[in-house]
Amino acid sequence: MDNLNQLLLGFQIALTWHNVAFMIIGVLLGIVVGVLPGLGGPNGVAILLPLTFGMDPTSAIILLSSIYWGALFGGAITSILFNIPGEAWSVATTFDGYPMAQQGRAGEALTAAFTASFIGALAGVVLITFVAPLVARFALRFGPAEFFGVFFLTFCSFIGMGKENKAKIVASLALGFLLAAVGLDTISGDLRLTFGASELMKGFDFLVVVIGLFGVSEILLTIEEGLHFKGKRAAIDLAVVLRTWAALPRHWATLVRSSVVGMWMGVTPGGAIAASFMGYGLAKRFARDPERFGKGEVAGVLAPETAAHAAGTSALLPMLALGIPGSATAAVLLGGLMIWGLQPGPLLFVEQKEFVWGLIASMYLGNVAGLLIVLATVPVFAAIMRIPFALVAPLILVVCAIGAYTVESSRFDIWLMLVFGVVGYVFKKLDYPLAPLVLALVLGDRAEDAFRQALLGSGGDLSVFFSNGLVSTLMILGLLLLVWGPLSEIGRRLVRRLLPGRVASASP
Amino acid sequence: MRALVAAAVAVLPLASAHAWEPTKPIEIIVPFPPGGSSDQMARTIQGAIQKNELAKQPIIIVNKPAAAGGEAMLDIQKSAGDPHKLITTSSGIYMTPLATKLPVSWRDFTPVAMMAQDAFLLWVNAAKPYKTAKDFIDAARTAAPPLKTGGNGSKREDHLISVTMEQSAGVKITYVPYQGGGPSSVQLAGGHIDANMNNPAEEVANWRSGATRPLCVFSKKPLAYTQKVTADMSWADIPTCPSQGLDVTYEMLRGMFMPGKVTPEQQAFYVDLFRKVTETPEWKAYLERNALVPDFRSGQAFVDFLTEDERKHKELMGKAGFIATQ
């Protein structure tokens, strides 16, 4: 009840006309940086940060956090339209979003993505509103072993699906792990797999690889079919929003599951990227018809987007309550907090009530504003598909090159993008799945670090991964998910053998 | 005191040359990820310069955290002669090349100014019984498996402190490398490690909330800030480690470098710019908030400091076995 009163107070603060104006500016700017690969939330926040020094801290954080919401929304747009994830957490959105766009359902995919983002973010804000201190304490229970448990669970929820050649799945996964291992090893402080090349020292950045693997290769594949994009004749009007919404209630289980996964990953802080993959993996695992995933299934867009946003939003909680940034944007925000003279940490909720609740209220309002703004842009973005290929293709490639460069301000990365473009083209044509590679690349070294940190702490004793209830639960859940596929297959066969007459109704 | 000397050194070249001004945006490269303490310093400087209109050109901050800052240093090395690039530095400027055999040295760069020194403290979880550094070392002597410290990363500043502490007290401690001071602070608050060696800024939030407690500061004299941080303690109330029988001292410079082969006029411009930055209220507030030791040096004084500091690092790292051999 106390929280509700505080929240009402927060709304009073956030709903002044200039704060609402800041919110809209922030969301618009956020969408811009989210759409352009190479610019992200941190850029948007960093550019406005100096402007906010003279502002009241509450207005400043409202402006900056709105950029964050905008960037979260905007990341999905290029994933769906061009198969280029604007942000790392939108990679999983491409799996079904891009096929939908190819089928002329870009408007539907965009609406689904935006709405899912909104639902996820809302779940995260509700979490922050009501259980902040409790959850903050829970996050403290995560040591290296628990982190490894979370990553293990993510892998298990994602791997072991798909009908591709098993050897190719394994090869793709292994390649991802190896790419992730290149560069400086955190634990030993030594360089590895660089073969003395200073270009390799920084390792393979996830976004560079993905821009090549997904974006560039897709252009190459498209051109094989002739000089045009596929399936662009979509009806472009706002009615598509209503039609998509009408179908949403059917996916309630996916939305709820992804929200929970996202909140969990945001708080722990496994991060929005891991959350989006896990959300997608679980949705496919528990779907009635997993075969349809990857071919333009709405649930395949809803699941990762909901999870990513629930995580992205919940990630602000550890930042406020513990002073650990859950993401790079949060990290820059954190720097801002300190420059405004606020000390993030457990005392912030006590000492700066007005600020904290103003921020929380602005999370509700900022997401509503964000949703309205992005939905209004659906026809605009869907119309991009009608521009002739010979104009859009070079434009996309220019944007890809810029995106690859800006990640680390490295010209070498543009070459890497090109190389991975070819790799993606060949792999797709040979049915090597790309998702395991990307997942291993993004989580591989973090999982390895956590594993080795845990063992350093335990003196090499492997029982550390089953040393308490939390980590044991994570590991066992992971193992269960790993064997879920084979088990449910066996179960189905058993049912079929025992009840030969009821096959159709019994198969889940 | 020191500032006077530094100011005198800074003013010297000014008389002869005040001609050069930047003609395009100034890029400050931060060899650490956004949000870390180097990044915060760069952004504070950016804010102070823009708010007080100290430079006509805007400041851009570029984060290049790869390979413990090695990539950023190679970038500066390649940009010789470019007067619109700067790099923020910490002890990593000698430690990364020594630990990874990177062919780069601060001598290839142009030292501009040292902005401050950052202290390191020994922090423990507040729920643990250790009240003094001696308690901690005594516990470390008998602990099996060994007590755990955690921090920024392998072969980085706080790892060096941890190993030096082991050698000086003759105990065995396990160092767990995390990805930064932030995570290590949370791990300490959660009780997953027994101590860390964080900078004041990285740990102050958890100290104020009562989750962690400082035992001593790895400096020759206590910190200067007497304003209460918690209900009953200020930074100045924390004893030094040598006074507690733990004879380990270590401080880290926070400074600014330019690429090599820039003209003295260009260097003078930045020396003057940063001297002005240190006089702004934003900078002073930043120092106080992060309990940094103000220590502005430029010109020969800075070079002398670097030479001596590098020698010290070589010695410490050699003893700790951090220097790459292959």
Add this chain to the structure above:
Amino acid sequence: MIDASPPADERGVSRRLVECLVSLLLLGVAALTLWDSYGRGAGWDGGPENGFFPARVGWILAAAALATLVSALRREESVFVTYGQLRLVARVFVPLALYVLAIAYLGIYLASAAFMAGFMLTLGDFRWWQTALAALLVPLVVFWVFELQFRVPLPKGPLEAALGY
């Protein structure tokens, strides 16, 4: 998704050949990894050494690559990409590679202008002024957004330097 079965009479690059090449490349990656990892220590020294995981993953990759190699040799021959398709792909890929090369020397702005113009002229049917407009506007808009608004420096060449950037 991708139409893998072109008309039987169309000739192209053998799929078996490409499969084998990719498998061999992956084997090469695995070998490099193993060489590097064992060189720096891939054992278990109170916990995994820094080559431990890469080495294990290297072995797994080698095994998977061998498996794909075997199945590639046993599979029925088909066409990976027809020569006609390859020609189309090359029409995009070659300019793209040249573009990336040009960025190194001319900076991204000039290179982008040339790339846009070249692409639109060879692959599209635009009027000359449309091409010119796109080639001019794209770099300018990029410059305005990245350099001026977001202060993100992009690769620049001699022209920008001459203009004072």
